[in-house]
Amino acid sequence: MVAVNCRFFNTILGTQALAAASKTVDCLKLVHSLHAIFLIAGDNNMPIIYQVHRERDGTSFATRKVEAKQKGLVMFTLIVSFQKEELGFEHQAAIMPVVPPPEQLLNMEEIRERRLTDPRFPMQYRNSAAKKKFVPWPIEMRFCQDSKSQHEPSLHYWFRARGKLSDDPALHRCVVAYASDLLYSGVSLNPHRKRGLKTYSLSLDHSMWFHKPVKADDWLLYVIDSPSAHGGRGFVTGRMFNRQGELIVSLTQEALIRRAKTPGQTPRPKL
Template identity: 40%
Template sequence: MADAIDGLTQILDLETIEDNIFRGHSPQVGWQRVFGGLVVAQALVAATRTVNARPPHSLHGYFMLPGDPSVPIVYEVDRIRDGASFTTRRCNAIQHGRAIFSLSASFQILETGLDHAMPAPDVPKPEDLASAAELRERFGSLVPDAMRRWFESTNRAIEIRPVDPLRYLGRGAPTPAQYVWLKAAKRLPDDQAIHNAVLAYLSDMSLLDTALVAHKRTLFDPDLQVASLDHALWFHRPFRADEWLLYAQDSPNTGGARGLTRGLIYAHDGSLVASVAQEGLIRLRRPSA
């Protein structure tokens, strides 16, 4: 785990090529395409590098082409506006001469004001849930090969503990909602920008899968084509991505070969730290002739 999170933080530390232009890489782990959360996180890092002492409060992005993990990704930042309170940036991720992802991000000076938040749901704490090793031992022989390989991977940057692992066996509640605890696999530096980037990375994990819960399906089903189309993230309060975060997810709609999903991210103490929304492609593959 330590190697994986060290590798992730190194990959998030983009290379500066020129003013407003950065270069990022993907982990070489045999994936056929770049993980969407990595592109979101790297684009946020690139945009943040052009902003002086203002944290991000929101980002909105569109995935346009699958990323190629075998070549670098170039991030070009457009400094849209530097206002008295807000700063706006646009960032395009480019490979093979084409944009694969486009991000708009807004940054704000720290201010105080009215304050409220939806309370955290009453679910088991991560300390009371099965670890990845325990899940492998309990369910490894019962799941499809693709899912078993994921369970058997022991070198992951993000530790995940689902509240209802039975749903991956088609035996969970058919309500389009799920709860997952996540955190970085080891201690991160104190720089909040790193924690923001890691949260952006993990915010793409398991979210679209929530749209499949009502259908007792998973991302590993071979007759499904599933991909993120867009992604939105709002930062509400300070947090650490190396401490447990509860990802409370639901899916209000699936139709037209697309699924809409939403998430609220809570710190271990119950404070709401971020909100997420995403729509993704969920297409049934046609049987081969």
């Protein structure tokens, strides 16, 4: 496993824990909710042991607790609830925002190319950015907002997995869980960003609820808002809609958000 920083390390950690838990339940039961707590910072150069505890196996529901360990210490705990699909009452009060379709928006690679030739950016920045190796993420993103809204505590973008996934519904939910935390906690820092200010963010906890079947290789609209930040913690909520406007996933997270102690350097977080 390779993770470039703590945020991506935690993202991969949660996804692998969910995949491990999913392997231990009846294939007819799918995750409908998960609750993760990040206890201590991990080391992306050390192996991780995932221990799955069978908390409950019922007719309709199953519950698993996953502990991720390094050097014998539990650094992450995930509680996952699985449910067999059933018919029931339905309603949806949430309304998908009106945004351009993904086909009309730029992906991250196209945005990068435009910045490299945009005269509004200093030449030093453009030259430096051109020398950096760009590695595409496994998740394709297309942002709905322009640069004027970068300091708002919100973010709207379409995303999907690159390539075609198998029909395994558990896989699609794992991929969505992975995609959910790539930019999530950083939204609470948006109102505080300014030139020269170095910051870092680290997930403290992360919860997801899957309301309906999800296709991770089809476009999903991710609507993220941060209603509050205080005491070094940023609170973020999220909603994911499919192209038909159906609410598929709801999320909440609290993250540690701090100034970096040394300009230009992101320190190893200490909780």
